[in-house]
Amino acid sequence: NAGVxxxxxxxxxxxxxxxxxxCSPMKGHSHVYWYRQLPEEGLKFMVYLQKExxxxxxxxxxxxxxxxxxxxxxxxxxxxxxxxGDSAAYFCASSPGLVGEQYFGPGTxxxxx
Amino acid sequence: AQTVTQSQPEMSVQEAETVTLSxxxxxxxxxxxxxxxxxxxxxQMILVIRQEAYKQQNATENRFSVNFQKAAKSFSLKISDxxxxxxxxxxxxxSSKSSGDKLTFGTGTRLAVRx
Numbered sequence: 001n002a003g004v005x006x007x008x009x010x011x012x013x014x015x016x017x018x019x020x021x022x023c024s025p026m027k028g029h030s031h032v033y034w035y036r037q038l039p040e041e042g043l044k045f046m047v048y049l050q051k052e053x054x055x056x057x058x059x060x061x062x063x064x065x066x067x068x069x070x071x072x073x074x075x076x077x078x079x080x081x082x083x084x085g086d087s088a089a090y091f092c093a094s095s096p097g098l099v100g101e102q103y104f105g106p107g108t109x110x111x112x113x
Numbered sequence: 114a115q116t117v118t119q120s121q122p123e124m125s126v127q128e129a130e131t132v133t134l135s136x137x138x139x140x141x142x143x144x145x146x147x148x149x150x151x152x153x154x155x156x157q158m159i160l161v162i163r164q165e166a167y168k169q170q171n172a173t174e175n176r177f178s179v180n181f182q183k184a185a186k187s188f189s190l191k192i193s194d195x196x197x198x199x200x201x202x203x204x205x206x207x208s209s210k211s212s213g214d215k216l217t218f219g220t221g222t223r224l225a226v227r228x
Contacts (some may be wrong), residue, residue: 033215035205042204043158056213069149093216100146100165100208102216104158 003026004094004105005074012111019079019086021108025094033102034067034076037089049075082112115140115212117205119219126195127227133180133184134222136205143167145209147181147188148216163201164188169210192224200226 005024013019027031030051035043048056049069060067064082069075079086089109093102116210117138136206138147149161164172164181171179180189192199205219 040215045215
């Protein structure tokens with residue numbers, strides 16, 4: 001039973017480049033959540049998706065950030081024109097439905113130089 | 114805003130002793146969930162224990178137990194017989210179906226275990 005998978009685990013981008021973070025939920029899970037953890041802080045909700053739908057993006061910055069969860073394939077968190085302040089750990093979590101419990105991936109650590 | 118507060122940035126416990134981590138939260142909902150997550154240096158988020166708000170009985174998982182005081186909106190974590198492997202950041206979190214189960218986290222408590 002594979003857990004939530006995220007890749008890459010580490011990503012280095014120069015300012016102005018694009019970052020693409022991928023998340024494959026656990027088998028049978030159709031709900032995906034993205035969270036961001038800035039250094040020395042707790043996790044902050046970004047976006048909640050179900051297959052082909054964005055359900056709640058209230059935590060997403062208005063510009064440069066987007067997310068998708070296509071019918072086939074992983075969920076993608078995309079950050080355009082990255083800036084140093086985007087450096088953080090980005091975690092994906094999945095669940096089979098509204099059951100309260102989410103299972104986390106290992107995270108992607110994004111470093112912007 | 115629905116907030117979660119952890120007032121202890123750092124705690125320390127002697128190996129084999131017991132430690133309690135505090136958490137309070139704010140909510141206007143009656144149906145919600147509370148969680149404690151552990152984040153070791155590997156940064157993997159590990160679910161330690163969960164509590165449904167409608168259940169009066171405190172959740173227990175081996176050496177980990179909670180003291181859930183619904184009226185006081187308090188949800189503390191007790192770790193008994195502390196082990197060196199318990200050293201980590203601990204995050205308290207809440208979610209509710211009405212908010213799509215998204216988790217709201219506290220700022221965390223760093224637990225050190227002294228040998």
